[in-house]
Amino acid sequence: MKKRNSLRLRRALSAFSVLLVLFSQSAPAYANVVATSGSSEAVLENTTETTTSESEEQVTPPTPVIVDKTKLEQQLTLLKEVMANAQQYRPSTYPAAKINQLYQWGSELVVATESDQQTVDECTNEIEIVRNALELKADKTNLQALLTKAASFKESDYTPASFKSLKTQIDLATQISKNEDATNEQVAAVQIDLQKAIDGLEKVVTPKPDPKPKPQPKPDPVPTPKPKPNQSTTNKPNKPSASTNNDKPKTDSTQAKTPKPANQGPSQKENATSLDKDLVVDSLTDSNLNGFELPLLSSFKDKKQAALIAAALKTLNKPFEKNGKAPEAFNNLSLPNYLYHEIFGITLGKTYDEMIKASQQTTLEKAQPGDLLFWQNDKKINKVALYLGQGKYMLATDENHEALKEQRQLKEEAKEDADKEKNNENKQTELPGVQIFTLQGYEVNDAGVVKINDDADKADEKTTSSLSEKYGVSENPNVVISMPTDLNLTEKGQETLDSYAATIDFKVNPITQRFIESIADDARELGLKYDVFASVMIAQAILESGSGASGLSRAPYYNLFGIKGSHAGSSVAMKTMEDNGNGELYQITANFRSYPSYKESLKDYVELIRGGIAGNDSFYKAAWRSEAGNYLQATDHLMGKYATDTQYSNKLNSIIAAYHLTQFDEPKTPEGTQTGVVIQSRQNIPTYYRNKMIFPDYDGKNYNTSGSYPVGQCTWYVYNRITQLGGRVDNFMGNGGEWGQKGAKLGYKTTSTPKVGYAVSFHPGIAGSSTTYGHVAFVEAVGPDGILVSEGNVISPTTISYRIIPNSIARSSNVTYIAPR
Incomplete structure (x- = not known):
């Protein structure tokens, strides 16, 4: 206490x-x-x-982060299917280890609770990249079938050279067939090459002597009509009817089942189609497009340009009249005014001076479709044209009518008497006023950059040869005016654009390109010989056969155009879709013609287009080269006759534009022509130079009545050529190599610049000329790499031939050009 x-x-x-x-x-x-x-x-x-x-704020729970794994799950499902079918893909495109890693990674991310969106997206993208890079193994079914066929040929039956070529292609095709990593392009290429080798086999012919000569058959007292050679058993397609399409060639349906072969017929060499000789034409009809090819609509920078060009082409070949009323006839000034008013509702100007102020000036190299080109004389504008593109322009003129009359007269004189009635009709035909011409020296390099090599002698424009004036030889324009930018389409302009003839944007692919290469030479040869457009033929083959990929077009049937019936007893039964006339399709089984090669199919197509259908030999006449005028008119005619598809001509025109098929409407450039090889036929002149030729052929007359030049000499020919065309040179110009020197002394204009219509004197020993006398020729055309001359006494004294003289000679001091008076 x-x-x-x-x-x-x-x-x-x-x-x-x-x-x-x-x-x-x-x-x-x-x-x-x-x-x-x-x-x-x-x-x-x-x-x-x-x-x-x-504390109060922390009481509210945080919003959970949601990770979207939907796309990842979809990609994993697709990747799983890929892994299950790994053997279907080309080994080089199937990275097995990486695919397994991605599948494991993606599977872990799908079940993981703490995965973030960025990681999930990264995995999804990597899977998609790998999948997109996969390529299926090439289908080698047709190649293997063709190899089996190739192996069936006996070496003893064919020439050593042709069979050696076949063996080489068999070896290459076998390698590709065994290569699991071969691409579709490689398979298609080797298949085409192997087929070419098969088609190129030449049989060894061993003549057997007839021990007992057969007696000559007695003549039949009653002559019977001679049937066309190798006529098919079904004859020709029937005439079109409202309820069926049996009148036209039918294409292989994509729904067609694997065909069962019927009669296969003999080999190509034993059964080559022999076309009717009466269908062969004696001269080539040039297209009035003069090398212009209608571009794809997608290629224009401004669709308004396309509308203007389409409208311009509708005026092609309209007559020239000084007071003509459009659109029936045009003068030079009214043509561009009419086109701009129709499409844009504006008037460019009543005079050239007003028209040249319509927009800004540009250069010829930068000219675009729809721009206006102007020519000056004594510093005054006196001519205008519409630029189309591709170095081509449209002009209303009568300057070259005298030349056209002479060309027409020469053709008429070459005709046989049986054609006189038709010739009389031609004489009454009006000469074309609206025409397409080519810029001089127009070039485009691989990068698409335009360059103009103007060969005109600008210092001497006033002394232009009378030949140039007579034949409408135009120097390049002096002024270029751009198409105005602030333009709106009229109702008519919109209608023109909506009906543009090449609107389908086909993309160039190597398989189609290889297919074209496999048939182009044969199509060109047949087209030129039998008066059809090779460009249209090839485009139809591409469209009807799927570039040679359809079952009907592949070996061993080779039916490129879906033509029904049988060919020399050979046919194949296939299921195909028919149109009942109301747009409703139904399936039938039909027999289609079977051919031994692509070329036989092309020949049969020519027989159809030129020979017509049963009861109407002229059914396709409007599509012939000599009748249509150009390929656009030919495709337009085929629509509704060859095929009922309302877009048929559009598809053909678009294919032609995408692959530039009009090049096959011209003769193939002979090898060596660029180095001065002699060309005997005008048709064999390279397309570029032939398109630039504006004078008619030499008429064969002797205008040298004084006899100053020995008949058949080069000097004799050039004197006659110039005189024929309305020019004049002296009777005593000396030897060919002396014309330059003598001409200058006599007061003729001489120059070192090549010019159309001039004589060209080669100094002795130059371009293969005599080392004593030299040589003289006539300049027919001037190009970027040389000049085209016509000349006498090269092949024989009175035979006229052509050569391309390269610039190394044509623009050297070893030649002199003489202007006629």
Whole structure:
């Protein structure tokens, strides 16, 4: 008890001591203690409030982050299918280890609860990249079938050279067939090459003597009509009817089942189609497009340009009349005014001076479709044309009518008497006023950059040869005006654009390109010989056969055009879709013609187009080259006759534009022509130079009545050529190599610049000329790499031939050009 009281006493004394110390401090110190204490309480109070506030905020649970794995799951499903069919893909495109890793990674991410969106997306993208890079193994079914066929030929039956070529292609095809990593392009290429080798086999012919001569058969007293050679058993397609399409060649349906072969017929060499000789034409009809090819609509920078060009082509060949009323006839000024008013509703100007102010000036190299080209004479504008593109322009003129009359007369004189009635009709035909011409020296490099090599002698424009004036030889324009940019299509303009003839944007692919290469030479040869457009033939083959990929067009049937019936007893049964005339399709099984090669299919197509259908030999006449005028008119005629598809001509025109098939409407450039090889036929002149030729052929007449030049000499020919065309040179110009020197002394204009219509004198020994007398020729055309000359006494004294003289000679000091008077 005492101890407890003592403890209490000690505690009380201690507290009292503390109080004494506090009260012994001054008042300010006390105040500070009090203030500090209060401040501390305030801080504590604020801290408490803050902590309480933060605590209240942390009570709300955070929003969970949602990771979208839908696309990843889809990609994993697709990747799983890929892995299950790994053997179907080309080994070089199937990275097995990476695919397995991606599948494992993706599967882990799908089930993981803590995966983030970025990682999921990264995995998804990598799977998609790998899948897109996969390539299926090439289908080698047809190649293997063709190899089986190739192996069936006996070496002893064919010439060593042709069979050696076949063996080489068999080896290459076998390698590709065994290569699991071969591409579709490689398979298609080697298949085409193997087929070419098969088609090129030449049989060894061993003549057997006839021990007993056969007596000559007695003539049949009653002549019977001679059937066309190798006529098919079904004759020709029937005439079109409203309810069926049996009148036209049928294409292999994509729904057709695997065909069962019927009669296969003999080999190509034993059964080559012999076309009717009456279908052969004696001259080539040039297209009135003069090398212009209608571009794809997608290729224009501005669709308004396409509308203007389409409208311009509709005026092609309209007559020239000084006071002509458009659109029946045009003069030079009215043509561009009419076109711009029809399409854009504006008038460019009543005079050339007004028209040239319609827009800004540009250069000839930068000219675009729809721009206006102007020519000056004595610094005054006197001519205008519409630029079409591709170095071509449209001009209403009668300047070359005299030349056209002469050309027409020469053709008429070459015709046989049986054609006189037709010739009389031609004489009454109006000469074309609206025509397409080519810029001189127009070139485009691989990068698409235009360059104009103008060969005109600008320093001497006033002394232009009378030949140039007579035949409408135009120098390049002096001024180019851009098509105005602030134009709007009229209702007519929109209609023209909507009906543009090449709107389908076909993309060039190597398989189609290889297919074209496999048939182009045969199509060109047949087209030129039998008066059809090779460009249209090839485009139809591409469209009807799927570039040679359809079942009907592949070996061993080779039916490129889907023509029904049988060919020399050979046919194949296939299922195909028919149109009942109301747009409703139904399936039937039909027999289609089977051919031994692509060329036989092409020949049969020519027979159809030129020979017509049963009861109407002229059914396709409007599509012939000599009748259509150009390929656009030919395709337009085929629509509704060859095929009922309302887009048929559009498809053909678009294919022709995409692959530039009009090049096959021209004769193939003979090898070596660029180095001066002699060309005997005008048709064999390279297309570029032949398109630039504006004079008619030499008429064969001797105008050198004085006899100053020996008949058949080069000087005799050039004198006659110039005189025929309305020019004049002296009777005594000396030897061919002296014409330049003699001409200058006699006051003729001489120059080192090549010019159309001039004589060109080769110094002795130049370009294969005599080292004593030299040579003289006539300049027919000037190109970027040389000049085209016609000349006499190269092949024989009175045979006229052509050569391309390269610039290394044509623009050297070893030649002199003489302008006729």
